[in-house]
């Protein structure tokens with residue numbers, strides 16, 4: 225437990241600054257996934273993270289699974305600060321409200337990439353497949369940002 229918690233803490237070591245903006249991307253029916261991105265991993269890191277924004281123009285849905293070729297397993301985590309300590313909790317699924325948005329971002333909901341097949345390097349791109357209860361599978365390409373980046377591609381420097 226301690227080992228995995230430490231690895232996850234290391235991957236989550238950067239804090240602060242949400243971001244906003246948008247650009248249209250792949251969709252399955254009423255669900256669009258925008259601005260998927262990830263962050264370069266430190267040497268030897270076993271976990272990485274991925275972020276994106278879900279835009280739902282239809283009825284109530286839920287994100288039930290995420291897969292990627294670059295990690296053995298992907299978990300959805302929420303983040304909360306409890307007594308000054310940042311904690312992550314695994315979520316079995318994430319509700320996507322009708323005509324709503326759900327943002328996966330630093331310090332909030334995120335996709336934890338567990339047991340990386342290879343280190344993630346700045347400029348790499350990899351596939352993420354998001355499975356929705358109603359909309360089905362949505363495939364997007366995540367862009368790997370520099371280690372320490374807290375904002376989606378094109379937003380660098382927007383939050384300093």
Ligand SMILES: [Cu+2]
Nearest residue numbers: 232301312336
């Ligand atoms: Cu996490």
